[in-house]
Amino acid sequence: MNPDLSIIVMVWVFLTGLACGSFLNVVILRLPLKGVSIVRPRSHCTVCGGAIKWFDNLPVASFIMLGGRCRHCGTAISFRYPIMELLTAAAFAFAFLRELWIPESASLALDTESWARAATGCALFFSLSAVSMIDLDRRVIPDEFTLPLIPAGIILAAAFPAAFPGPIELSGSARIDAAFNSAAGAATGAAVVFGLGWVFRAILRKEAMGFGDVKLLAMIGAFTALDGAFMTLVIASIAGSIAGSIYYAVKRDRYIPFGPFLAIGGMSAFWFRQEISTFFFQTYPGWLELLFR
Numbered sequence: 001m002n003p004d005l006s007i008i009v010m011v012w013v014f015l016t017g018l019a020c021g022s023f024l025n026v027v028i029l030r031l032p033l034k035g036v037s038i039v040r041p042r043s044h045c046t047v048c049g050g051a052i053k054w055f056d057n058l059p060v061a062s063f064i065m066l067g068g069r070c071r072h073c074g075t076a077i078s079f080r081y082p083i084m085e086l087l088t089a090a091a092f093a094f095a096f097l098r099e100l101w102i103p104e105s106a107s108l109a110l111d112t113e114s115w116a117r118a119a120t121g122c123a124l125f126f127s128l129s130a131v132s133m134i135d136l137d138r139r140v141i142p143d144e145f146t147l148p149l150i151p152a153g154i155i156l157a158a159a160f161p162a163a164f165p166g167p168i169e170l171s172g173s174a175r176i177d178a179a180f181n182s183a184a185g186a187a188t189g190a191a192v193v194f195g196l197g198w199v200f201r202a203i204l205r206k207e208a209m210g211f212g213d214v215k216l217l218a219m220i221g222a223f224t225a226l227d228g229a230f231m232t233l234v235i236a237s238i239a240g241s242i243a244g245s246i247y248y249a250v251k252r253d254r255y256i257p258f259g260p261f262l263a264i265g266g267m268s269a270f271w272f273r274q275e276i277s278t279f280f281f282q283t284y285p286g287w288l289e290l291l292f293r
């Protein structure tokens, strides 16, 4: 693609990310509330109920112009809103640069499969962010962002096989193989978390992982295939153990939701599968040899 046009596309991707981040905040707030629509009523202050006009609802910019306070009642607005907006915009820009940027020509690639992966990365980031924040807020993983995305992942893999790499080659048809890898990723993800939950329940005699986690890793597996599902679980377990230990040391609370860690693992497996497998199978064993020599 023409370099100038590439810059315009990247600015557009960033602005779209800001807008999606703003919508993400609404989804996180309203989706878990039964009987509340995502789109109606229009945005209002959660404290005084005052309507938020469009010019006070611009991502990040309005937060700065209002000095982080509601125009009507002056209540402080949570920093979480502009942070989620900026984070989403940064993730969208990264998704496109990661899949499409060609440094030699300082421009974006044009092949359909890479565009499909860039867009899928954005959608996955949006869904996993919603899941993480709702799990942190309310200790529940909404089905809306897990179950429907399992068939969506399988269909996308069949439509853009080169964009969804997987370890199994069986049929001689790239589309069937990609769909199979995606389905196998979903099934394995679900089975492993279900199995682990069962083992923990038997040992600890209490609920360690919910059924929401089972559905979540199934969804992630549908987008990252069999090896991605395992990668996700390994990263989530390492990150979760470290964060859990710190949380216990500080708060004396053993319960920490697992959803956000599966989300971090899933995003890592989707974007960095090559780097991660190089680390675990080449770099990391080298370190071990040094340690035990």
Ligand SMILES: [Zn+2]
Binding pocket: 045, 046, 047, 048, 049, 050, 070, 071, 072, 073, 074, 075
């Ligand atoms: Zn207010």
